[in-house]
Amino acid sequence: MNSVTFSPDATRLASGSDDGTVRLWDFQRPGGRPVILKGNDSYIHSVAFSPDGSQLASGGQNPKIRLWRLGELGASPLVLEGHKDRVKALAFSPDGTKLVSGSEDNTVRLWDLHQPKTPPVLLLRSTDTIDSVAFSPKGTKLAAGGDDNMVRLWGLSERDPNL
Secondary structure (H helix, E strand, C coil): CCEEEECCCCCEEEEECCCCCEEEEECCCCCCCCEEECCCCCCEEEEEECCCCCEEEEEECCCCEEEEEHHHCCCCCEEECCCCCCEEEEEECCCCCEEEEEECCCEEEEEECCCCCCCCEEEEECCCCEEEEEECCCCCEEEEEECCCCEEEEECCCCCCCC
């Protein structure tokens, strides 16, 4: 396993693996087999649940992000394209309307999930890989850290149409 995360209500666990699958365990069915989500074609570096637990994002070796709607597990995931290299980190905003991603293409990108086919906002072009991203609990700040030993912080404003 390369990445694991609990659902917000702690009833499920998702894991990403180097075989390109995401496994979803439901603790309300003890002893049950996990649901296997296929759609990634290689190593998974990051998985993240939306705050309401209705969606799961996965990113990995392939620069495309998969967004799974957990109420429709048989459906293909929505694919978000914008990175040029591995996706290392993912985080949903507290209201679930945005997704931030960090990549080995040395960028941080912000996705508007109300308009998922719109290209993401490029927040940062760094000198090295971005390994971690996070929203503050109220969604007013965004942080990213990477292999350049820098942590960057953004203040988010609802008045800014790009954020």
